[in-house]
Amino acid sequence: MSATVESRARTRAFARVIGPFLVIVPGILVVRAAGIGGILSAFFQNEALVWTLGSLLFLSGLVIIAFHQCWSGAAAILISLFGWFLALRGLALLVVPQLIAHGAAASLHELAAVRIGFSLLVLIGLWLTYVGWIVKPPAPDS
Secondary structure: OOOOHHHHHHHHHHHHHHHHHHHHHHHHHHHHHHHHHHHHHHHOOOHHHHHHHHHHHHHHHHHHHHHHHOOOHHHHHHHHHHHHHHHHHHHHHOOOHHHHHHHHHHHHHOHHHHHHHHHHHHHHHHHHHHHHHHHOOOOOOO
16 A cells, blocks of 8 residues: 555654654763663652653654554654654653653663663664655655
């Protein structure tokens, strides 16, 4: 099943936003992984901040889910999965923040794995940035 012109344009638009975000934010986390423990500790001590971020993540995920349910092509699939991940992560922060806090604390003992995981997100971000900003969109079907 081929993607429509509209769905390809939507994928490109989302790639233009999500790509650079995934390059910059996880890239900073790769560099600062060793010092992130204090930030995580302070974050989870502030319930209002946890609630606010959970709400924003949930909302962001729902926006992607609502406007990008495209499952043809690697970029489209990654963007749709990213939307579901954000929504589920946000919901978890709202409903069971202690679960996320325990997972984050446990990951601090595995900095190499954390750096590898965030480096993979950076690579995905570079690719989505390329798809969104550099690749020329195909000509509309005549």
